[in-house]
Amino acid sequence: xxxxxxxxxxxxxxxxxxVRLGGxxxxxxxxxxxxxxxxxxxxxxxxxxxxxxxxxxxxxxxALMAYVQRPAGYxxxxxxxxxxxxxxxxxxxxxLLRREGRHHNNRSPWPAVEGGEVAGxxxxxxxxxxxxxxxxxxxxxxRAFLSDVEQRCTEEERRVLRLMVAGERRNAVYAEAIGVTxxxxxxxxxEVKKVKDxxxxxxxxxxxxxx
Amino acid sequence: xxxxxxxLAARAAGEPFFLASLLAAFARSEGLDDAxxxxxxxxxxxxxxxxxxCRAPGSDPDEFWEDVSRVAEHFALDAQRLxxxxxxxxxxxxxxxxxxxxxxFLLAARDGEGEPPNRPPxx
Numbered sequence: 159x160x161x162x163x164x165x166x167x168x169x170x171x172x173x174x175x176x177v178r179l180g181g182x183x184x185x186x187x188x189x190x191x192x193x194x195x196x197x198x199x200x201x202x203x204x205x206x207x208x209x210x211x212x213x214x215x216x217x218x219x220x221a222l223m224a225y226v227q228r229p230a231g232y233x234x235x236x237x238x239x240x241x242x243x244x245x246x247x248x249x250x251x252x253x254l255l256r257r258e259g260r261h262h263n264n265r266s267p268w269p270a271v272e273g274g275e276v277a278g279x280x281x282x283x284x285x286x287x288x289x290x291x292x293x294x295x296x297x298x299x300x301r302a303f304l305s306d307v308e309q310r311c312t313e314e315e316r317r318v319l320r321l322m323v324a325g326e327r328r329n330a331v332y333a334e335a336i337g338v339t340x341x342x343x344x345x346x347x348x349e350v351k352k353v354k355d356x357x358x359x360x361x362x363x364x365x366x367x368x369x
Numbered sequence: 370x371x372x373x374x375x376x377l378a379a380r381a382a383g384e385p386f387f388l389a390s391l392l393a394a395f396a397r398s399e400g401l402d403d404a405x406x407x408x409x410x411x412x413x414x415x416x417x418x419x420x421x422x423c424r425a426p427g428s429d430p431d432e433f434w435e436d437v438s439r440v441a442e443h444f445a446l447d448a449q450r451l452x453x454x455x456x457x458x459x460x461x462x463x464x465x466x467x468x469x470x471x472x473x474f475l476l477a478a479r480d481g482e483g484e485p486p487n488r489p490p491x492x
Binding site: 183188219329 | 373374376377380381384386388419421422424425426431432435436439440
């Protein structure tokens, strides 16, 4: 299923946000939430139109809150951030509905509201071949973009970029990666920041806008 | 239905990761509603939701001022006002966490302990 209006950001924009989140940008979490919440709700609404909107919103909230607090759970090499969040929201929705079903004993809310199809839809990947193709294309675009940025980085920057992509937040790990652990802590932090800033510039310059 | 992003920001108040948790503690301690909080921060009310969804500043003094400055710059806020609110929020959170184990007046005496010093953010 192709995510519809409002649009999900491009894989490149998603990757840039992910790297900012894994770096030291305190505004990135707000931008991730602002950028992805409406598309996620739109997608959940289109996919599960008869479910209570409260469930859909709670699932989207839980997926976003979990991701921004633990970005290391997302591996850009395996796919686009939008696809990852859709999968996470679908999983959270299933968990919510299970909990709700247990809460109401045998009065499970979802087989009835979605004609028995929800469990099937929620349990696996997009069922349509076109959806799989789009996800493959997004994952490839994500990998190509990352590779392009890496090629424009120095070896030192590449090490830092990989840590940022992996969601590393500890400054000491970055300091180790660029070999500045012998400096005073404040100086280490400044050196790490300089490298991160250079990488962010490459990411924002190198990321073609979606469509 | 209310604004889903504002609802998300309200949920974020329960997570120490988000600035929302510290702003909520600050607002509670001052008896402020959203309008009051916006006024205290000299922040347009429309920006409060996104402000709340930012990451809470780091606790190391350099990191703290770096983060506060970055957030303040992004939302065109006064960094000192934001820093004061965040520091107050942290003290309130610590006091609430410690309350079952100690008397409130003893904790009040430690108000501000361990917080980054007052200084303007570096340019």
